[in-house]
Amino acid sequence: MSELYHVSASPHDRAGVRTTHIMQMVVVALLPAAAYGIFHFGYRAALHILITIAASVITEYLYEYFMHKPITVTDFSAVVTGLLLGMNLPVAAPLWIGALGAVFAILVVKQLFGGLGQNFMNPALAARCFLVISFAGYMTNFTTDTYTTATPLAMLKAGESVDTFSMITGNIPGAIGETSAIAILIGAAFLILMGVITIRIPITYLVTFLIFMGLFGKGGIGQGFDVHFLAAHLAGGGLMLGAWFMATDYVTSPITKAGQIIYGVLLGILTGIFRVFGSSAEGVSYAIIISNLLVPLIERITVPKPFGKGGERR
Amino acid sequence: MNRCVERLYNGIIKENPTFVLVLGMCPTLAVTTSAINGLGMGLSTTVVLVMSNMLISMLRNIIPDKVRIPAYIVVIASFVTIVDFLLEGFIPTLYDSLGLYIPLIVVNCIILGRAESYASKNPVLPSIFDGLGMGLGFSLALTVIGLVRELIGSGKVFGFALPQIFEPVTIFVLAPGAFFVLAALTALQNKIKAKKGDDSNSPCLAADCSGCGNHNCGGRLFTMTSGPETAGVKEDAAGKENGQKEKEGTING
Numbered sequence: 001m002s003e004l005y006h007v008s009a010s011p012h013d014r015a016g017v018r019t020t021h022i023m024q025m026v027v028v029a030l031l032p033a034a035a036y037g038i039f040h041f042g043y044r045a046a047l048h049i050l051i052t053i054a055a056s057v058i059t060e061y062l063y064e065y066f067m068h069k070p071i072t073v074t075d076f077s078a079v080v081t082g083l084l085l086g087m088n089l090p091v092a093a094p095l096w097i098g099a100l101g102a103v104f105a106i107l108v109v110k111q112l113f114g115g116l117g118q119n120f121m122n123p124a125l126a127a128r129c130f131l132v133i134s135f136a137g138y139m140t141n142f143t144t145d146t147y148t149t150a151t152p153l154a155m156l157k158a159g160e161s162v163d164t165f166s167m168i169t170g171n172i173p174g175a176i177g178e179t180s181a182i183a184i185l186i187g188a189a190f191l192i193l194m195g196v197i198t199i200r201i202p203i204t205y206l207v208t209f210l211i212f213m214g215l216f217g218k219g220g221i222g223q224g225f226d227v228h229f230l231a232a233h234l235a236g237g238g239l240m241l242g243a244w245f246m247a248t249d250y251v252t253s254p255i256t257k258a259g260q261i262i263y264g265v266l267l268g269i270l271t272g273i274f275r276v277f278g279s280s281a282e283g284v285s286y287a288i289i290i291s292n293l294l295v296p297l298i299e300r301i302t303v304p305k306p307f308g309k310g311g312e313r314r
Numbered sequence: 315m316n317r318c319v320e321r322l323y324n325g326i327i328k329e330n331p332t333f334v335l336v337l338g339m340c341p342t343l344a345v346t347t348s349a350i351n352g353l354g355m356g357l358s359t360t361v362v363l364v365m366s367n368m369l370i371s372m373l374r375n376i377i378p379d380k381v382r383i384p385a386y387i388v389v390i391a392s393f394v395t396i397v398d399f400l401l402e403g404f405i406p407t408l409y410d411s412l413g414l415y416i417p418l419i420v421v422n423c424i425i426l427g428r429a430e431s432y433a434s435k436n437p438v439l440p441s442i443f444d445g446l447g448m449g450l451g452f453s454l455a456l457t458v459i460g461l462v463r464e465l466i467g468s469g470k471v472f473g474f475a476l477p478q479i480f481e482p483v484t485i486f487v488l489a490p491g492a493f494f495v496l497a498a499l500t501a502l503q504n505k506i507k508a509k510k511g512d513d514s515n516s517p518c519l520a521a522d523c524s525g526c527g528n529h530n531c532g533g534r535l536f537t538m539t540s541g542p543e544t545a546g547v548k549e550d551a552a553g554k555e556n557g558q559k560e561k562e563g564t565i566n567g
Contacts, residue, residue, distance in 0.1 A: 100483075108494070134485040 019116070022250075023076030025196050029187035030083055030245065036183040037176035041091040041144060045176045048098050049086035055102035056082030063111045077116045081105050084124035084245065087177020088238065088285075089131075093138045101127035121292035122252050125242075125285045132285070140280075147173035153236040153281040156229075164228050167235040174237070181235040188244035197248040200260045201267075205243045206234065208268025216276050239271065242284040252292040259295075259302040266291050266298075318443035325447020331424045332455030332496075333503045338424040342456060343492040345415050349472050352460025353453060354408040358397050358416060360449025363425050365393045367433040367445030374434050386429045387420065394419045424448060455499075462495045463487055 038046045060078040064071050072078075085101050105127035110119045132139045142151050149155070152162040152172050166172050170180025178184075191197045213233050217224030224230065233239070247253060247267055254263050267287050274283020331337045341359070346352040369389050370377075377385045398416050401409040409416065419425065428448055433441040464470050467486030469478065485491050 094481075130485055130490075133488065133490070134483045135481065136484070 019077065020075045022196055023080050025191065025194050026080050026245070027076060027083060029191045029196075030080075030087065030177070032183040032186045033177045033180060033241065034083065034087055036170055036180045037087060037091075040170060040179060041176060045091050047095060048089050048091065048093070048176060049083060051095055052086035052089070052098040052102045053079055053082035055099040056085070056106050059103050059106040060111065063107060064115075067111075069115070072116060075116065078106060081110070081123045081127075084177075084241075085127050087241065088124065088128045088175050090139060090142050090175055092141050092144055093135075097131055097135060097138060101131045104130050117251055119251055121289045122246050122249050125246055125289050125292075128285050129289060142173040142175075144173065149173065151237070151281065152232060153275070156232055156236065157275075157281045162232050162236075164232045164235070167232055178238045178241045181240045184240040184244060188240075191244070191248075197244070198260075200257065201247050201253055201264045202243040204261050204264025205247055205267040205271075206239075208265045209239070209271050210234065210268075212269055212272030213276070216272065233275070237275075237282045238284040242271075242288055243267075246288050247291075252295060254295050254298045254302065256299060256302040256304060258304075259298045262298050262302065263291055263295065266294065317440050321440055321443040322447040322450070325444065325449070326451040326454060329448075330451040330455060330503070331448050332452060332459075333500045335424075335427075336500075337427055338422045338452060340418065341415050341422065342459065342496065343489065345412055346456050346460040346463055346492060346495075347467070347487045348411075348464040348470070349457050349460040350408070351411055352456035352458075354401075354405070355412055355415060356449070356453025356456040358401065358412075359419055359422060359424065359452055360446065361397055362390065362393045362419050363428060363449040363452075364442055364445040366390045366425055367428055367441040368438060369393075370429045370433040371436060371438045371441035377434075382430075382434065383426075386426060386434075390425050390429070391420045424452060459492070459495050459499060462499070463491050467491055 034049060038049070056078040057073050061071060061073045063069075064073075082102050082105075085105055086098055089098055089101075105123035109121060109123040109126040110116065113119050128139075143149075150158075151174050152167050155162050163172075168181045170183060172179050188197075188202070192199060210230055210233075213230060214225040215221055217233065218226070218229060247264070254260050270287035270290060271283050274286055275281065325331070329335055332342055338359070341355050345355045366386070366389050370386055373385075373389075394417065397419070401412075401416060428444060432444045436444070461471065463486045464472075465476075466483050467488075468484075469476050469480070469482040483491075486495065
């Protein structure tokens with residue numbers, strides 16, 4: 001009863017949604033892609049994912065225990081970080097790499113900056129970049145028993161033809177959770193239906209990226225407007241996973257509507273630049289963490305006007 | 315002579331230029347890819363620092379106040395040029411690996427900072443030891459950072475490969491690794507110093523408040539504490555405003 005008389009500052013419109021709830025839904029949404037990755041790459045993929053999740057949760061628990069902070073491992077945010085990181089690893093990488101990446105993600109990127117809500121970039125992606133820079137050999141080796149070819153994106157970059165249909169279903173080499181565009185889209189649709197994410201960031205991101213690739217992707221200007229080429233780029237690499245699950249991270253994306261559109265456009269342009277003009281075939285992770293760093297500035301220029309402010313005075 | 319020992323301690327531990335004052339970050343972050351590079355950079359800077367502190371302290375009554383910064387830069391640049399040529403002539407391997415960062419010692423803010431805040435208002439001998447302490451503190455910090463980065467990043471210690479018990483984490487010899495190691499070591503030394511107990515009541519030994527590691531003081535000790543040490547310091551502070559008035563007989567050990 002006493003809650004009825006509770007006086008507090010705005011916002012007064014409250015929902016029963018809690019961090020734990022949202023994080024659990026993200027985990028559920030990631031399951032199709034993770035399950036497809038395990039089905040596709042075998043038990044070793046499951047091992048990778050379990051290790052990254054365990055390392056993330058244990059690191060978070062130990063840090064908070066020794067720093068005498070409230071233990072927040074039950075809010076599932078560390079599980080999401082671990083799961084995303086595990087899905088970003090190539091299956092052939094040694095198992096300890098995921099554990100090291102998870103420790104980096106949680107300890108350096110998340111906890112040292114103040115824990116959930118304070119991290120300045122996406123922990124899973126920052127850890128992925130940390131690992132790619134540190135162990136380039138392991139992290140770009142996508143050959144397994146079944147696949148000995150390069151990833152489709154690398155083949156595209158080299159000017160070879162790729163099988164767009166397998167790229168959409170996921171029957172291609174790549175990181176554990178990123179190969180199947182369909183599985184990722186199922187999870188994304190679930191998140192959108194549950195109201196966890198809006199389509200504003202992913203759609204502006206993907207549309208900008210497609211326009212950029214169409215204009216500059218292939219030889220001369222405008223020659224990239226080719227359905228096969230664009231579909232392959234859309235389904236290839238970490239773009240789908242990044243656009244639907246990482247670019248939409250609440251903490252590291254803008255909260256204003258205009259800001260989210262600017263952020264999506266920026267992501268699309270950066271990803272296009274890295275894919276077309278960069279030295280490696282993939283650029284989603286760098287595009288997202290660089291844009292993460294610009295989020296405070298984007299929010300500063302898109303502060304909404306309060307009702308009644310501005311306009312012409314008569 | 316006691317004053318000189320205090321200057322050494324101050325430079326190496328209490329006001330370590332890298333971990334406490336956070337000065338000279340450009341060479342700290344750029345050249346510490348290996349312990350030997352860090353040591354070489356640190357010692358080169360030490361030589362320049364000692365010599366420039368000595369000369370500037372000698373000339374402190376001659377240099378007009380209005381043009382003191384250009385005058386200091388000329389002094390520092392001369393010594394850097396000497397060190398540059400000496401290194402090129404006698405240790406060409408180190409010269410090659412440090413590259414551009416040797417000439418850049420000229421604009422290292424530790425050197426200009428010590429000239430401005432210490433050597434320009436203190437006698438020659440303490441100034442030399444101030445330069446030596448700061449230089450050794452800088453060398454120590456750079457060597458330790460270089461050692462950690464080299465060990466983790468390429469699995470070597472002073473260039474000698476260790477048995478391969480772990481996979482080197484390449485990012486530690488790249489630019490981000492410098493920030494990680496610098497931050498971790500700064501946090502570590504703060505933790506160790508904090509363990510020694512709250513030093514908010516220790517006498518104020520700093521030349522001015524800008525370099526003091528004592529955050530609880532807020533300038534209070536600097537103006538309030540009396541004693542032979544701070545009496546000299548106070549006079550320094552006064553001298554800063556009155557230009558040429560101070561000097562002689564402020565502190566003589």
